[in-house]
Amino acid sequence: MSFFARWIRAKSNQRYKLLTRLTAPSGSVHALAISNDGQLLACGGTEGVKLWDINSQKELACSSHHHESQGTVSCAAWTLTRPTAAETLCYGAGLGYVSNLPLTAGQKRFQEICTRRLGSGFEITCLSWDSTSSEANTRITVGTRDKIVQVLLLNANSQLQSVFAVRLDNTVPKSVAFAENRDIYVFGLYDGNFITLEGTDGTVVREFSCQSVIGHAAVSLKRGLFVVDNATDGFTMYHLENEGEEPVRTFTTAVPSMSVPKQVAFGEEGKVIAGGSDNGLVYIFDRKAGELLEALHHADGGLVQTIAVSGNR
Template sequence: MSNEYSIEQIIKSPHAAVLCLAATEKGQFLASGGSDGVFLWNTKTGKQLKRPGGGGFRGDTTAMTWIHSEDNADEVLIYGTLRGYIICWKQIKNTNDFEELYCLHIGSATEITALDFDPPSRRLALSTRNGTIQVHKVDTQMKLHGHVSVIIQNCDPRAIYFLPNGESRNMIVFGCCSGKIYLLRGNDGTMIETYDAGGIIGHATVNTAKDVFGIDDPSEGIALYRVVDGAKVKTLPVKTTKTPRPRQVAFTQDSKIVVSGSDHGIIYVFERRDGSVSKLTTEGTAWVQTVTTASVNGISTIIAASSRDVGTDSSRIYIWKNKSQHLSDTDMVKDDELTWSSYKNWVIIGLLITLFLLNSTDFEELYCLHIGSTTEITALDFDPPSRRLVLSTRNGTIQVHKVDTQMKLHGHISVIIQNCDPRAIYFLPNGESRNMIVFGCRSGKIYLLRGNDGTMIETYDAGGIIGHATVNTAKDVFGLDDPSEGIALYHVVDRAKVKTLPVKTTKTPRPRQVAFTQDSKIAVSGSDHGIIYVFERRDGSVSKLTTEGTAWVQTVTTASVNGISTIIAASSRDVGTDSSRIYIWKNKSQHLSDTDMVKDDELTWSSYKNWAAIVRYFTVFTGLHLGVN
């Protein structure tokens, strides 16, 4: 099961009580905050790192977040304290040591309760106990520049997050004692909407890409809601044995798993969809209501800590890792079986729409529809919250269909973009409208369409042919294949180009497929010479996966197979043989060792000469979305 975890480390911390935890994006560093300030830890060894200073006059550490930029690999920690101070620590280049850059008082002696950082806009949001909400712009030297400051009366904010809604970057604030959820406009802090959760909110966690947020209801458990309309989905029950107090909650494994602390020494680990639960035990029955999650070398990791002073001279920090990702291959799907039974979903394949219902490993065809054009279908994407399917054709037709519970399609929108030749299309999580982003191949343009009627909102010129594209709105990044150069990375929010990851060309440039994996930390590209390029997105370092020769392997996708990052590539030009090859690599650090990638058995379908049909079929099977090119 995906929620099977084993204890990896138990760290003896100098804190009497740990109030907050935060891990870096790659999971190598952990910060713990509470009494006596902040302590830093190496998650792999459990060893304490040197810290620039203690708590002192600043008070207990109450909130923290790690921040980073695409062009700087050094980690930066910003944390807030009980007495209203903001402190910034920065990693010293090429070391595991940190230095303090500044300590600022934000103009209030009130506790800082929450922090969030938005990398694309380089904005930091903070909240204080008295309801103050501030937004600061963070420059390249990590200095803060005040941007917005408002007060929400009678709020007592417990969590704050940015939402990916364009340049405004609206914010969602969760009030503790008020039990209300506030939506604020990002550019000026104006209140847009208020929702009543019906009770105390102890904590909250948000994943806009999956259209879900979870709030801690101290009396009941984790209440799950949709982001798009604020509708409550379900409550995952967490037992209480003492007077109810706020518990921290977190998502992991791309929000498939929801984690909560407790008042009795148990960490609750839920499968979000079916509500099944595993319980992780600590050393006793004390408060362990401080939790966070991380991806350490790609392995889902849960971290929890003692959250009440129990009269000892130290607290404990517990680190669990997902067993199915690094201990055994017995729980993994065999590569040559194609049995992704956890996906009770549907797939769409080929140049005509052919729809199947997945039931174990058997399929039945429900229907085959002609969409009114003999032109090739070039891309597909499905949006689960709105149950909409979008498709594009070679002549620039964009169609949106609503999918009913019987999997039948109901035409919703049909528009044509002239001279587009779309190569990829994706929904954007912008509320009920669900706008779409379309990538034109020969036009070299990026089109933003309104989701409810297909109206063109904006057009951007990428400056050259777009061979393919991949998008992760939660990380505010999309990657374009520039056939002459490599993978061009952009921000979603403002379409600003970040960098190009170079891919060698040895023949006439042709489109290559690109994909993200490991929560978009890794970018993958095919090539024209038998090499799959695997880039670290932040620092641009590259690993090269080899195939059997120097042929075209420009067809790629990625998957998470039982939580293990998997790269899949295939022969993408007819080389005159009776079969093509599909190659599957898995991340070795997730189940074998800490070095790069391992190549699994090859798969050959000698009965199929049309590589495109097979790869499209396989891509949908293994992809995390229904975008097929």
């Protein structure tokens, strides 16, 4: 039995309050994603994909039932397909599949239209979309377990077309993100490398080590920052561009009892940092001051590896 909680900003001494708990029938949760309009929640894991309307807390109809053949859902992101700006869920799976679930016009139903297996079928470790582009086609970047970063185009018919793919020397991509100029930021799981790739052909533009493994990474283009789960004492923040390679600060948590990846995110338009734990808590830090604002109680103990935020630009 898997469950996850939703918190909202509170108008009291507590910064957040628990709004609801949603329960998935079985299996573990590996990916959470909130739609761009903040209305929909996607949950992915060992039992495939499930979708909820956040306001009504009702589960939505979804045609994706291929998790047994495609593998565990490992990552997910909501894109806006043009020209209608319709919400489309794009997700990756353990056997190398990328799938798209666009919202059926006039209905709260998602119909899987396009599924594509990339390369040799290694796990899709991460994916992201270019939210700054105004083109008719949506650019998506995908990282796979065999050290490949690929850029795809999602067209208006929800079909995927390859732009380019590049194999990294030593880096297994754990997180990816687009820069404002279409370059691609890549964050390495084991070597802790932060790499910038040229957006047209994947040429390495910049590379340095964050001096730790990277359990997960999040980017704030608005603030010019990124933050990583350092898998030791918390979450470490860096500048994205041309400000040196030293950390801005580390948001320190309780010493973990085990070294496992925990997701991290910018929230409240980049004002706070939110991150998971191995003790049942979600930590909320003030980005500027570095102080712990609140520790949200998700469970009495255990791993909180998967989080999602709304309004994080």
